[in-house]
Amino acid sequence: MLGSPPEPPRPPLPAAPEVEPDPLDSTQVNGRRCGRGHLNDPRLGQCAFCGLPVEDGGGQLVAGPRPALGLLVFDDGTTYSVDAEYLVGRMPEGDSRVAGGALRSLAVEDPSGAVSRVHAEVRVSGWDVLLADAGSRNGTFVSGPGEPEWTQLPEGQTHRLVPGTRVRLGGRSFLFESPSGVR
Amino acid sequence: MDTTVAVQPPMIAGYDVVRQLGEGGHGRCYLVRPPSRLGLTDEFAVLKLFNDRVSELAYERGVRELRAVAGAGSGHVVRVFDAVLEASFGYAMEYFPLGSLAAPAAQLTRDDVLTALEHAARAAHALHEAGIAHGGVRPANVLLTQDAGGAVAGRLADPELCRVLTPGVALTGMARASALEFADPELLAGARPTRRTEVWSLGATIHRVLSGAGLHGELPDPQPLVVIRRLLTTRPQVHPGLGPAEAQLVHDCIADGDARLRTAAEVADRVAALRG
Numbered sequence: 001m002l003g004s005p006p007e008p009p010r011p012p013l014p015a016a017p018e019v020e021p022d023p024l025d026s027t028q029v030n031g032r033r034c035g036r037g038h039l040n041d042p043r044l045g046q047c048a049f050c051g052l053p054v055e056d057g058g059g060q061l062v063a064g065p066r067p068a069l070g071l072l073v074f075d076d077g078t079t080y081s082v083d084a085e086y087l088v089g090r091m092p093e094g095d096s097r098v099a100g101g102a103l104r105s106l107a108v109e110d111p112s113g114a115v116s117r118v119h120a121e122v123r124v125s126g127w128d129v130l131l132a133d134a135g136s137r138n139g140t141f142v143s144g145p146g147e148p149e150w151t152q153l154p155e156g157q158t159h160r161l162v163p164g165t166r167v168r169l170g171g172r173s174f175l176f177e178s179p180s181g182v183r
Numbered sequence: 184m185d186t187t188v189a190v191q192p193p194m195i196a197g198y199d200v201v202r203q204l205g206e207g208g209h210g211r212c213y214l215v216r217p218p219s220r221l222g223l224t225d226e227f228a229v230l231k232l233f234n235d236r237v238s239e240l241a242y243e244r245g246v247r248e249l250r251a252v253a254g255a256g257s258g259h260v261v262r263v264f265d266a267v268l269e270a271s272f273g274y275a276m277e278y279f280p281l282g283s284l285a286a287p288a289a290q291l292t293r294d295d296v297l298t299a300l301e302h303a304a305r306a307a308h309a310l311h312e313a314g315i316a317h318g319g320v321r322p323a324n325v326l327l328t329q330d331a332g333g334a335v336a337g338r339l340a341d342p343e344l345c346r347v348l349t350p351g352v353a354l355t356g357m358a359r360a361s362a363l364e365f366a367d368p369e370l371l372a373g374a375r376p377t378r379r380t381e382v383w384s385l386g387a388t389i390h391r392v393l394s395g396a397g398l399h400g401e402l403p404d405p406q407p408l409v410v411i412r413r414l415l416t417t418r419p420q421v422h423p424g425l426g427p428a429e430a431q432l433v434h435d436c437i438a439d440g441d442a443r444l445r446t447a448a449e450v451a452d453r454v455a456a457l458r459g
Binding site for chain 2: 002005006007009010011012013014015016036038049050051067068071073077078079080081083084093094099104105107109175177179180181
């Protein structure tokens with residue numbers, strides 16, 4: 001039966017998220033808050049989550065946990081939140097970086113068979129979301145907002161994703177977008 | 184002549200399939216007869232099979248989550264009997280022929296509805312005390328049964344396993360975008376599930392069941408990005424048709440800052456107070 005062996009007890013669920021910034025935590029970032037308290041990339045004038053103006057705060061930045069940096073909206077509607085770094089591919093769970101917890105698995109099924117087992121990486125650095133080909137057989141292609149052409153990413157190079165960027169892996173594609181549509 | 188034949192597996196992981204009950208956001212549910220190895224007295228069970236292929240690691244995470252739910256020991260939580268890994272992940276749970284608050288099999292009185300909602304909130308509280316966020320509180324997951332005296336009772340089903348099986352996923356390809364109406368928008372902005380986000384879901388569930396409307400109106404299913412943006416950029420609106428006490432309860436479940444109810448137990452007490 002399912003209940004055996006029992007799962008070890010867990011601490012009760014917190015009432016609300018921890019908000020105290022830890023300066024040694026690499027997921028901490030400096031930014032500006034909107035009127036509803038969302039922490040934002042200081043380069044933005046509007047909140048990426050709710051669209052409200054971001055407060056200038058007299059030029060001072062505030063520290064806090066890094067929020068989700070955007071959404072990966074796949075061609076079948078599956079939507080992932082960029083709140084971690086991903087290894088994208090046909091079978092990324094087999095990679096040691098996923099098994100070790102450094103990257104999160106994002107498995108995509110491609111009937112054409114053109115997606116590699118480990119195809120691309122989605123990394124985060126500060127407020128930026130970076131895409132890199134992971135040595136795929138058929139390449140990783142990007143098309144910036146308003147661009148009709150696809151450009152292949154050179155292996156080993158990272159490409160900063162801005163909202164509205166389309167990404168193609170084999171026969172599959174996804175769109176990188178900000179939650180509120182702010183660009 | 185129509186040669187189309189509906190494909191229905193006659194047996195899955197030792198379960199005799201009686202019929203398909205439905206297709207939800209993440210998979211299919213079948214009415215099944217459980218295998219004798221489980222030693223159950225229940226004639227029927229529900230077998231839920233997820234659409235997406237999962238690894239053995241993800242399967243282990245799913246089983247651990249289900250064990251934790253079983254260990255919470257709440258009589259208001261649907262019992263899970265078994266987990267299976269075939270082509271995809273699945274689990275077997277209790278079958279409730281009376282349906283759910285989203286699709287009840289019989290007419291319910293207002294007190295029946297409030298009782299089921301209260302029980303769902305108490306189930307959520309028990310899970311929270313055991314360190315578990317349900318993650319999928321919505322009318323379709325509040326199943327209906329009868330207690331020993333024949334009164335309607337509620338059972339909270341289907342803890343959201345997608346975040347365990349596929350971390351980071353906000354919406355799977357098969358999921359209806361409108362299911363997001365029951366998720367605290369702060370989750371879409373990257374917040375972790377907490378009692379606070381679960382209280383929001385209880386409020387949205389209470390609102391939908393009592394008013395027949397969503398807090399953000401009716402959401403367009405085929406457009407996940409449109410749905411996510413509407414949820415993040417517009418304020419929820421409590422339906423004017425709710426009574427004052429009902430509306431105040433919903434407001435208190437979805438309020439910003441410290442004005443929000445702190446626990447699902449508080450929500451349950453407030454729902455119980457609404458009964459006549």
